[in-house]
Amino acid sequence: MKCTLGSQGRRLFWSIYGRYAWDEQQDPTRIYPPPAQIVTILAGRRIRHGARVLDAGCGTGNYARALAQAGYAVVAMDFAPGMLVKAQAKSAGPTARFALLAADLNAGITFPDGYFDHVMSISVLQTLVDPLAVLHEFRRVLKPGGTLILSLPKRNAAVLTQPLTQVIRGRVDQLQRRTPGKILLVVVKALADRYHRGARWTVADATAMLQAANFVPRSIEEGPQILAVALRSQE
Structure with missing residues (x-):
């Protein structure tokens, strides 16, 4: 299904999703790479601590927090206020501090060429x-040889195609006991399930897309999602 929400509708959708559903979705669905895995990938690339990292479409800040705690200088970017409110709360304390930027990736990235050592974008x-x-923009703001990590929804992945209402079966009563407003989680999750059916990739699709944006794929792994690591070409 192709989403037809306008810009304001998308912003509202993701704000509600971020405030009421995103963090609660992580454990039951298990479709996103854990933040520690992203930190490990960067450590394997020997990217120095203090290196600049763009978390493009940061959501509620789980990855930005983990990277900041690992010593990276993180800019966390999202266009949904509800997501950024949650992310702001996670950017507290001396070891978890990261910069937040309200911006829409569809409108481009405002940083200069070659500004970041690394760009990551998880299920965005x-x-x-x-x-x-947007991949061309990621390449532009990366330094030559810089690393890109992408997590992409996988075509024919059962964990994505099953209705999210099945994933949260047995939790509705729990949500209602906590606060009536949390019942929005059920609705938002169902909408999110339909929203995410639009664009999905195979390994071949992901490889071709990265190459079309002049990235050099280094590893593409299949799990609940496709996890791709690529380098910015030197050209």
Whole structure:
């Protein structure tokens, strides 16, 4: 299903999703790479501590917090106020501090060429108007040889195609006991399930898309999602 929400509708959708559903979705669905895995990938790339990292589409800040705690200088970017409110709360304390930026990836990235050592974007490209154009922007703001990590929804993945209402079966009563407003979680999750059915990739699709944006794929792994690591070409 192709999402037809306008810009304001998308912002509202993701704000509600971020405030009421995102963090609660992580454990039951288990579709996103854990933050520690992203930190490990960077450590394997020998990217120095203090290196600049862009978390493009940061959501509620789980990855930004982990990277900041690992010693990276993180800019966490999202366009949904509800997501950023949650992320702000996680950017507390001397070891977890990261910069927050309210911005829409569809409108481009405001940083200069070659500003970041690393860019990561977890389960974001499928929500964008033109994923390839955004990949070109990622390449532009990366230093030559810089690292890109992408997590992409996988075509024919059962964990994504099953209705999210099945994933949260047995939790509705719990949500109602906590606060009536939390019942929004059920609705938002169902909408999110339909929203995410629009764009999905195979390993071949992901490889071709990265190459089209002049990235050099280094590893593409299949799990609940496709996890791709690529380098910015020197050209």
